[in-house]
Amino acid sequence: MKTKILLVEDDPDFGMILKQYLELEEFDVTWFQNPEEAVSLLSSDFTFQIGILDIMMPNMDGFSLAKIILKEKPSFPLLFLTAKNQKIDRLTGLKIGADDYISKPCDPEELVLRIRNILKRSIPATLETHINIGSYTLDSEKLLLSHPNGNVRLTVREKDLLLYLLKHNNQTIKRDDILDNLWEANDYFSGRSLDVFISRLRKYFSDDSQIKIQSLRGIGFEIDFPVK
CATH class of the missing domain: 1.10.10.10 (Winged helix-like DNA-binding domain superfamily/Winged helix DNA-binding domain)
Structure with missing residues (x-):
């Protein structure tokens, strides 16, 4: 079964490139340009394994969206996309609970590697429960x-x-x-x-x-x- 990815990216060109590349890597990608549409999924069938969120979006930024998602899905792995190479963005994301970040424009191969690493870490440990x-x-x-x-x-x-x-x-x-x-x-x-x-x-x-x-x-x- 393919890993389901929630992608929220308002840039139509960049979002389409990411979606197509990730699908070539055998991921099942649901892409939203409007973060509010992603929020609406929380009350329905939210079956994603990981979320990729752009930080700078109109109406609702990635940090605000992450807080809403994590309130309902506390263990949901998140990776932030940031166009600004500033540590304040990265540290803010980490404090919210992000698992990783990557700066745009990003190398698609590096993005896939980071996704796989997050998913690998998400597997329950073999220690006692x-x-x-x-x-x-x-x-x-x-x-x-x-x-x-x-x-x-x-x-x-x-x-x-x-x-x-x-x-x-x-x-x-x-x-x-x-x-x-x-x-x-x-x-x-x-x-x-x-x-x-x-x-x-x-x-x-x-x-x-x-x-x-x-x-x-x-x-x-x-x-x-x-x-x-």
Whole structure:
């Protein structure tokens, strides 16, 4: 069965090129030029595996569309297309919950590679489905982190990062190793992305003082998860 992609791009020429190329790569692509049409799908049959959203669109930008989608589909993988090579766009997208970004005009082969990497990371890990971490419980299949004070629905990348840290519990983890294994890139923006996701995990686990994700300057992180 072909992977179903939601493509939202208001530029008719660029959108058509992307759609045709992705279909040649055996993806099933539904393309909207109007982001509001994509929103209308949330109340019907939303069966996509990944979304590709342009940031700069009239009426509704990609960030606003992403927030609406993620509110209904918290674990839905997203990749942003940006025409502006500015870090504020990229960091904003990462904070919202995007899994990746690519600048326009983009190399179609690179786009396909990024899509496949995201989809590969989205496959549930082979670890136990339920993991007790201090006073928290992680359901890795449902992307749910539960605690008596409240639950958090994780994004796919948050889950993948957490599982990676759990696999290296009570160890010093090199920053470069995380970037190479999960981001498959080791540049400035990937590093900032990692910082954003580490900050989120610290916030999620803030109700248990036993859980420690300590930064080691110039090295990486020291992890202490009281796993039961």
